[in-house]
Amino acid sequence: MCRRELLVDEVTTDDPSLVGDIAHIVAEKEGGPRGNSPLTLEQRHLFSNLVLLCKEHHKIVDDNKEKYTVELLTGIKNKHEMAVKDALSPPDMAKQRSVELYADLLSHWEDAAEIENWTGWTSYMLGSGQPRLFKDTAEQLEDLRTWLFNRIWPDHFPEVHQAMENFRLVLSDLMRVFNNHSETSGDMLSTQKFYCNADPGTDAERRALKQYEFQVALVQDLTLELTRATNFVCDAIRQSLDPSYRLNEGVFIVESGPYMDLSWKRHRVAYDNDQRQVTPFPYPGLDKFKVIRKDRDYHWGEGTSIDDPEFRVGGVSLP
Ligand SMILES: [Zn+2]
Incomplete structure (x- = not known):
């Protein structure tokens, strides 16, 4: 007393x-x-x-x-x-446990998303106008989708959880859109050039070609969005969990090309401050993304379909 x-x-x-x-x-x-x-x-x-x-x-x-x-x-x-x-009992005990659990979860995410090889695997998606993925990578990314969907994230770091959920949504749509027109070629999955099946010189062929271009640009735009989502996850980790997380490695960048002069271009893509504030996630889902992708830092295509008056592809606002 x-x-x-x-x-x-x-x-x-x-x-x-x-x-x-x-x-x-x-x-x-x-x-x-x-x-x-x-x-x-x-x-x-x-x-x-x-x-x-x-x-x-x-x-x-x-x-x-x-x-x-x-x-x-x-x-x-x-x-x-x-x-x-x-x-x-130190009040940080529960939090410390969460930190350890998060470290395990993040290490799985890093492996499955091939974080260390990010520029490498995404360059196949952005390269030469025909998005491709190694079958191994594709399988890993599919597993990661399911794994993220099942995951139980410990308390204490809701920002990281939210950012990871944003990543999952982008990844799911990227894989779904890519798989709509992918075919096996060797040890890779490659975007099928389905316009080749149409009779040359016909309207059907022109339409199929447009459809192909739309598909390629959408896969490329979703690959850029996934890179933004990855940088967003890392920012959230640095803000709430570990201030030094991947500081030496820096942000994730992507490469596109080769262009006519055989050069490759590097892109540093990220959500801007306004986009980060969008709730619940910066990524608005596929339908809305098709509309707003033109407002992102880089994008390949515009319009929601080939019949959309705003439809266009290629080189829009690329550096
Ligand atoms: Zn007393």
Whole structure:
């Protein structure tokens, strides 16, 4: 009650002395303070009925038994026990556990998304006007989709969880759109040049070619969006979990090409400040993305379909 120390430090020559009293909440005897109770004598001696008080407070609570009821004393005792418990267990324990769980989850994500080889694998998606993926990479990314969907993210870092959910949504749409027109060629999955099946010189062929260009640009735009989503995850990790996360490696960039002069171009893509604030996620879903992709830092295509008056592809706002 007064937080006075009740055990005086031992000195070299003597044992420590207990200067407090072990007091009864319900008195030992029926006639004592708060002694009118159905508790048996045995129960009156249990720890649950005892409380350690300084001598002064022991006298005060027994002299003022109307004020210091069983309920009040039990409450004071419980509160003190909780405070000691809190003081003994560092408040960061649960958070520390979350940090460790996140480290494991992030390491799986890094492997499955081939983070270390990001520019490498995405360059096949952005290169030469025909998006391609190694079958191994495609399989890993498909597994990652499912894994992310099933994942339970520990508490404490909701920003990272949200950013990861944004990544998952982009990845799902990228794989879905890519797989709509992919075919096996060697150890790769390649975007099928389906316009080749149409009769040359016909409207059907021109339409199929447009459709192909639309498909390629959409896969490329989604690949850029996935790169933004990856940078967004890393920012969230740095902000809430680990300020040094991938600081040496820097942001994820992508390469496109080869262009007519055989050059490759590097693109640093990221959400701008306004796009980061969009709730619940910067990525708005596929239908909306087709409309807003023209407002991103880079994009290959515009329009929601080949019949959209805004439809166009290639080189729009590329550096
Ligand atoms: Zn006291």
